[in-house]
Amino acid sequence: MSANAPQDSRGLLREKQAFEYTQALARGDWETVGRVLQQAQTDPLLAGMLAEIDAVLETESEALAPPARHPAHLNGHLSLTRHAEVNAHSDVKGQRPMTVMQRANTRQPLTLPYTLVAVAAAVTLLIGVLALTLRGGNPWLSPGGDSSSQPPAAVLPANPDAQAGDDPRGRCVIALT
């Protein structure tokens, strides 16, 4: 049944220590967890094995208890002290300079959608104005037009009897309605 070369005793011992680590974690036996970690301090291969196991268990625990909205805080990129995180807003007021990473991580997540909506609205408005200018000529910009006395074509109610040739603004009205 054994197809492979026998694993060396040190390798087998490491596998056993890794097994003890997983089992001890599962039942909350911190004494054993601490003992295996102590052994891993002087054994880089065992330390690597435990790190791989930790990565799998982290993914599982995060699936069961998802992290809060700011997972970047858990990656260790931010300040090491919670104090710095709590005082992030006071930092903005100039009490303490913030690092680029801190600013990036303290940005409000809802700001972006509002900005996008505003930009989209502005672009739509610009396209509308351009369409008006190109198709029918903008009465506000025409040399002979009285821009102060006439409302723009877009806000005029459409006359059902009007024909496209009646009014230079007619085409715009029809096009917009």
Added chain:
Amino acid sequence: MCRTLRGYLFRAGVSGDRLDDAARELWNEVVREALSHEARFADDLQPRPWLLGIAVNLIRRQQTAAVQRQQREPLARDLYPAQHEEALSDDEVFERLAALTSMTDELDQEEAVNDLLQGLSPADQQLLKLAVVQQLDGKALALALAISPGAARVRLHRALDRLRQQHAPDTGPNKENAHER
């Protein structure tokens, strides 16, 4: 690192809504302890296990304090003491499987493996047989299963745990749950 501590605290029974804050607080404590005992860290030591060891000590300290505060409330493990006394130890269950890897006669080995794994689910039997073939080497098992070594070891360890429960006397709630998991 903070994710690992979060996982530790999850297994230590910290509730989900407090996990992130508790992990950050623990990480702060670990850094503080590490800096104050910097001299103990030798150059040839692995930093990750060293820091995690500090975290484990802090968790144990907190649990001890919590137990002292709530002396009258029984712990879950105290409710089922027989389960821990009579079940096979980690060492025993691992050695039982490890002993099979060194058998030279393939027929004898196969028979012994089948005897040991009797009663387990087909998936667990298949995994443990493969582990015996691969000499319980996590990396080789990972290659055979086409998954990461960490995932292969976690799967193997859980199958071994179910094997332990299979061979434990019929006490405690785990026996009933063995097949459900």
